[in-house]
Amino acid sequence: MSKNRIIAPLALAAAAALAAGVAALLKKPAQESAPAAAAPKSPAAPKTLCVGSYSFISGFQNAATVEMEMNYDPEKYSFVVIEDEFPSYSGDSHVAVVYGEDFNMQLEYAAYYHREDFAAHVKGLGEKYQGIAPVHYGEIEGVRFIDGDNICLHLPIPNDENSYLLVTLMKNPEYDEDYTTLPGHADVQAMLATLRYTIH
Helix, strand or coil, rough: CCHHHHHHHHHHHHHHHHHHHHHHHHHHHHHHHHHCCCCCCCCCCCCCEEEEEEEEEECCCCCCCEEEEEECCCCCCEEEECCCCCCCCCCCCCCCEECCEEEEEEEEEECCCCCCCCCHHHHHHHCCCCCCCCEEEEEEEEEEEEEECCCEEEEECCCCCCCEEEEEEEECCCCCCCHHHHHHHHHHHHHHHHEEEEEC
């Protein structure tokens, strides 16, 4: 076999490999120049909520301490417990108040009359006020009604036979809607849906 017969196939193979290499080199920059797929945006981190706490003594005989807690957004609201200069009149020694731009919200305990429960309490409210309507905040079911320029919410306290929670909603001048819409305000709903209690 002559050297030319051996060299010719080797030369063809080398040429083919060279051509493939050139083709690969020509193709690679095009792939690298293609824009990379945008990385998916991570969801916004949830806002850090604060917990407001308000405690009171419920009942006379066999009195118990009830501690109420509620979540709120500290960037939009402040939560304080005060003993005077209440935004709305109260006969209690202390109340919790949430101050915000659209509204202020006062939360306080109130006692049932003797041998009364929440159902009987609501029946009595219906005899005194017009426009009593149900409200729902999470698993909490209560009632609302108009009291002057404020909206009052009466909400039962689970496992407390002596007291309920009175919430007074007060519109601020910055709020463009009618004050009667406050019970449905998204932030009112969000905060009151987090109400929880510990009874000692």
